[in-house]
Amino acid sequence: MIFRLRCWLTKVILLGIIAFTTITGGVLNPKLEKYGNWFLQLALALLVFFGFLRPYVIEAYRIPTPSMSPTLPVGDHLLVLKAENGQQIPFSDRLQPLLHNFRGGTRWLLMPATGSIEVGESIVFRYPADQEVTFIKRLVAVAGDSVRVHNDTLYVNGEPSPYPSAHQDVLNPSIIDDQWPDCLPYLNSNYGIADLAYNKILEGVVLDNNGDSVYIVPEGNVFMMGDNRDHSKDSRIWGPMDVELVKGQAVVTYWSWQPGNGLPKIDRIARLVR
Structure with missing residues (x-):
């Protein structure tokens, strides 16, 4: 729906510019000239925004x-930098099936990236189970x-993670506690359980609900977690995430207000996302 709306707006703006220049022949009444220039500038600005910057x-x-x-x-309302990971080249959807058998596959359809996502960044991505839904996790x-x-402590490569997490609310038990058993059959069937000590694990993915097993992230995937770990459905529930689902990195909070919950949080405006 969003893609269709964007295409519709782009077409309207283009048709408006073409109609305007055709009718006037590029010649304006002096009294209307300033309004005509303003219209063209506005139309071009909207075209650049809806046709390139936003998507x-x-x-x-x-x-x-x-x-x-x-x-x-x-x-919190955030601005997400999508260019960092490289976005799909416009109008290249029909080429995707033709590139599946080539080395690199559909990566050839991406514009050059300005960088690469890194551990610790807050990433916006398409939810693996329903790619019409957008999530944000670390x-x-x-x-x-x-x-x-x-015990709510994350260990990566044997070391405690330096990234923040919220403490468990004793009045509102963790949603993860009840869902560990539900996610285990999926993880077991896809990756398997190995009863090995950490220092003897060489490959494969290991996960269970006692906190003593080690999970190895597969090639081409990343592991995402919410900072509020007791109240976040993340890679602990639905497993590793394909990097192709990444939309971009959250960079700054430009507005913060929850309707029905007091005044806007002015102190959060223009705050960089850590």
Whole structure:
């Protein structure tokens, strides 16, 4: 729906510019000249924004749930830099099936990236189970890293993670506690359980619900977790995430307000996302 709307707006703007220049023949009444120039400038600005900047460079995103609290509370409005990871070249959708058998596959359809995502960044991505839904979590591990969660402490490659997490609310028990058994059959069937000591694990993915097993992130995947770990559905539930689902990195909070919950949080405006 968003893609269709963007295409519709772009077409309207283009048709407006063409109609305007055709009717006037490029010649304006002096009294109307300033308004005509203003119209063209506005139309071109809208064309650049809706046709290029928004779909391929930067996009706004609102925090809908507390899974990233307290780092990103509900109501924060963020700007997401999409160019860092490289976005798909416009109008290249039909070429995708033709490139599946080539080395690099559909990566050839991406514009040059300005950088690469890194561990510790807050990443916006398409939810693996429903790619029409957008999530935001922190990237805590990349391919080849070992991950272990024990007593709400995250260990990556055997070391405690330096990235923040919220403490468990004793009045509101963790949603993860009840869902560990549900996610285990999926993880077991896809990756298997190995009863090995950490220092003897060479490959494969290991995960169980006692906090003593180690999870190895597969090639081409990343491991995502919410900062509010007791109230976040993340890679602990749905497993590793394909890097192709990444949309971009959250860079700055430009507005913060949750309707029905007091005044806007002025102190959070223009705050860089950590």
